[in-house]
Each structure stands twice: as structure tokens, then as C-alpha cells.
Amino acid sequence: KMTLNRKREYSVEARSIEVLGKSQKLKEINFGELSVEHRTRCIADVKDMVEMEKKLQYIPLLDGLRRLSKTKWEDYTYVSRYIDQLLLTEARNKKIILPMKPTKEDGGKDFEGAFREAFHRGRHFNVGCYDLAGAYLNAIIELCLDPANVYEEEVENSIPIEVTDRVSNKVIATYYVKQNPEAILPLVAKKLLFEKNKFKKLKNETDPNSSDYKIIEENYKLWKSISLSSWGVIGNKYFRYYDYRTTSLITSVIRGLLHFIEGELLKKGYTLEYLDTDGAIIDDKGKDISDWLNTLIQEWFQKKFGKSTKILFDYEGNYEKLFIVALTRYRGWLRRPDGTLEEKNVGLEIKRKDSTEFMKQSQKELLELILNKCSKEEAIELIKIKLEEIKNQPLKAISFSCKLSKKPEDYATEIKRGNKTFKKKPYIIVSALKNANLTKKVGELFWWVYCDERIPMAFDDETTIKNVDWAKMKERNIYNKVRVIFEAMEWWKKERGKKFLELFGEFIEKKPRKVKSKKPPKETPKKATEEKTIVCDFEQCMKNLKGICIATEVWNCPKNNESSVYEEPELLKKDNEKPIESYYEE
């Protein structure tokens, strides 16, 4: 899937505006024709790229990755290739032949991911932030998790490791893992962590003004970035060494560890507020409890696997104020152990590219007000102000920005459910373009709004937009965002017949009923000569009746829960060759 999301836009022009601060919009030229204009533009583009490289230094970064993993220049876009090459190098050293890359036809079973939960939504004060460092890589190294080491039956020098269900935490499988640290995955994982930590240590010991510093820092960044992306490669179904049992074991071990910590916290009277994969937010009563947590991890690991571990919690700091909107969505102020204060916005509209500027600003203001301990009434007052402000905003500020990730015709136009397929309206941004009679390239940025009534409309020039659907715009820009926050605060609960808007003094006018045109008198249906209802076990029926007339009968068949009236007589003759299903269809 290509969403082209790291940067706002990827055209040379857009990048040079962002990187070099160029503001002048260039004239559209025809690149399909050779001309002086074309030539001048190409030269200017190359000059821009040279300028950008001076600033961004992508070439040394890619060159570093290339040398370190022995990949080719042209392979730089294959993120997985760096890991793949490290794996092959290690295999060659060990004289091991690795399998080929699997293809789509090979299938490949999915594994379950991480444990995550927002235990307590709403506002919190003075809660600790903890991070489980290097969890997956250390689990691989310490438990020798590798496809070659995983057995279904007990073997020599093996330990049993359970795989649990992600949701229920019940054991669903047990594997015997041979404790052979010379397997490929543990070796590569070890190399990654070793090199990363080596350069981290060196970096911290080197004078930032010395000539070596830059090289050391670069190397640290390289190993760090490969270490971080390694899990994505190992868990990829098309990775040559992918094995769902191994990946299931890796994620399950960490889930198990976190479930254990959850229980221990509860016993001690601490509250776990939030957990996501390897990060936890704990009401630690304002004290760093990482030492205690790390002792617990050692005890658990020892008891469970008879080993010690390098997996440990890092104390990130204290959230002086924190608002948990939902899982993967929160805002807070984190006081780091070094005393610095950091504003954190995680997953909220504030961060999303497809949110409107007005939405981002309003969400930030509301959350900040609530974090400053405002009352429900004060929050409502702010929303009322926002409901007024929205009307005076520039259209771009309240419109949704978006990009096509593929050609408009490649978006799905039907949905499948079971054996049935249904027609589907085009994806909303595709509709918006069509309604506005605009075309955009894949990856090109544009905006759209709702016009009367609920009609999405794309635009380049905001003056072309008339008849904005204000009710819908308020809903998307304000109400939807406020509702989840109010729900988290328990200021609002969904109830039948109650409208959220009424909290803010707004009412939706009831649409006047459509005046029905006089209908022609109904035709009286042809009366069946003999009408009866049969509630049957269809297959049993079919066995009992050799030839049946289903004419004029109402079937109420429990098998497919369908009732049908057949008006035309039809005789099904005895036909022993015919399978039941074909009768059923007829």
C-alpha cells in the first residue's frame, strides 16, 4: 500500500518549497515536448535537487546502509533488503542455506500482534511513562527464537514456550524451543543490538566537536534505523525466513510479560492506565518505579524460562497532565527526568494530515482547557465559541486535505459479502473530484468540502465553492471530535432519542415529510388457487417427496430464512440424479 505520507507532497516543486523554502509556484509546462522552456525547467530542477541534498544528506545515509548490509545502490527503496542481506551474510558465515523468498501463492499464516489497551480514558495527573526497551530483539536472542529451533514435540536442550490468544490470554499452543543461540535470527538480532549499543556508547564518550563525532553519530543512526525496522521485516509474510510460529512466540512472550506486570501492579495498589505494545502509562503515585518493575521482569523470566534477561523498563518521565481519548490517542505534558517538559500528541487529529486546520486547533484548545481542570460548563462555552468561529474561517482551514493513493478507477466499486456482491459508491475523495470536474495525479495534494446536501466537492480555488453544508461541516470539524472527549470525561453518554448537539444549544430541524404523490390503486395480486404455508426442513422434504409441486405455495424454509411466493405453477419431476442443492436453487 502506497500512501506517500512521510512528506506532504513528493513533486520536486513541493519538496523544494518545503526543504528550501521556495515560495513561488512554477508555471505548468508540457514535459511531453522538447522546448527551451522544458530544458530550463529541467536544469532548475536538478539545481534544486543538489541544493536539497546539501541540506538533507540522503546520499551518505543510503551509502552507509548500502555498505553496512552489502546491498546495491538501486535497492535502496527495498527496506527489507538490508535485513535480508545481513541474514544471508550471517548464513554464509555459518554455512547455512536459507530458503528462497516466498511468493503470494505460498500463502503464509498470520500471527497475532501486541497487547494494547486504554484502561482508563479521560484526564490524569502525575502518571509515569515507561518503555520496554528492545523487547522483541532481546526476546529473540535470549530465548533463541528462530524457525530452526521451534519444535512441536520436546527435544533435547529445549524449553516449552506458550503462545497465548491476544484477547483472552488463553494458551492456544505450546512449542519446544531448542536453546541453540547459533541460529540465524538470534545471531542477526545480536549483531544489530551490539552494533547499535557500541556506537551509542562511543557517541556518548566522544566530544561533539571532534572530527570522529559525525561518523560515529551517523553509524549509530544507521544501526538504530535498521534495528527498528528489523521487526517489520521478520514479521513480513514474504520475508524468506518468515515463520508464523516464531513470530507468534515473539509477540506472545512480550504480551505474557506485560500481563504479568499488569497483575503485579494491581496487587501493589498501582493503576495501569494505558498500555500499547511495549509502552505503559502507570499511576505510580509520582515515583519512578522502574527498579521494582525490572526486578519483577527478572523474576518472571527466571521462573518462566530459567534465564535472565536484558529486557527492561526505561523510565521516560512523568505526565504532569495527560488526556487519554482512546487507544493510540492521547495528549499530555511529559516532564523528562532531566527536567525538560515535552508536549506530546499521539494519534490525535492534531497529528493527522487528513484533518482540517480548524479541527486540529479546536481539539488542542479543548484538551488543554480540560487538562487545566475546567468544568463541563466551561468546556461547553468553548465549543459554542468554536461553533461561531467556524463560519468565519477561510474555506481551506475547515476543508479536508487528501491525496489519491491510486488511480480513481482502481478504487473498489463493489463490496462482497458472502457470495453476494453489492454496488458501492466511489470512495469519497474520488466522488469529490468527479463532482467538481477536477483531475488529480496520484500523490498530489488537494482539498474537499461538503456542499448541500452532504455532497463532497473538491477544489483548487476556494471561490468556486458555493452552498457549503454547514451542518455536516460542523459535525465533522467539531461535534465528532468533541463527542469522544466528552464520552471519555463521562460528560456524555449515548442514549436513545438524545442528541449530542443539544448540549450546545443547537437543534436539528426535522426535515419536512415528503409529500407523497397519489399512488395508482394497487393491483390485486393474482390469487393462488391453493395457498398454504409450509415450514419445513428442506432437505428432509426433498428426501420425502419424490416429485413436488411448489406452485402457489409459500415456503418458509428455515435453511435460508427466505419466504417466496411462486405464482406460476411449476412441477419438479422426480429426478434422483439431481443433487439436493440444485432443487434448492430452483
Next chain:
DNA sequence: TGATCCATATCTCGCTTTGA
């Protein structure tokens, strides 16, 4: 009183963008 309209709820699917 039955038929019809409408709002609402619930489920499912497609898609994007985020988190870790």
C-alpha cells in the same frame, strides 16, 4: 388497521492514517 416513511441502531466492508 395495515402500509409506508423515517430515524436509528448494528454489522460489515473499503480506505486512510496513525502507533509501536
Next chain:
DNA sequence: TCAAAGCGAGATATGGATCA
């Protein structure tokens, strides 16, 4: 990589209001 949120939208069920 998996998992989640958010949004749009279709299918389907349900209950109340209104109409004929």
C-alpha cells in the same frame, strides 16, 4: 508487521409517526 481509530457507506432490523 499487526492493531486501532475514524469515516463513509450498504444491508438489514426495529420501532414510532403518519397516512390512507
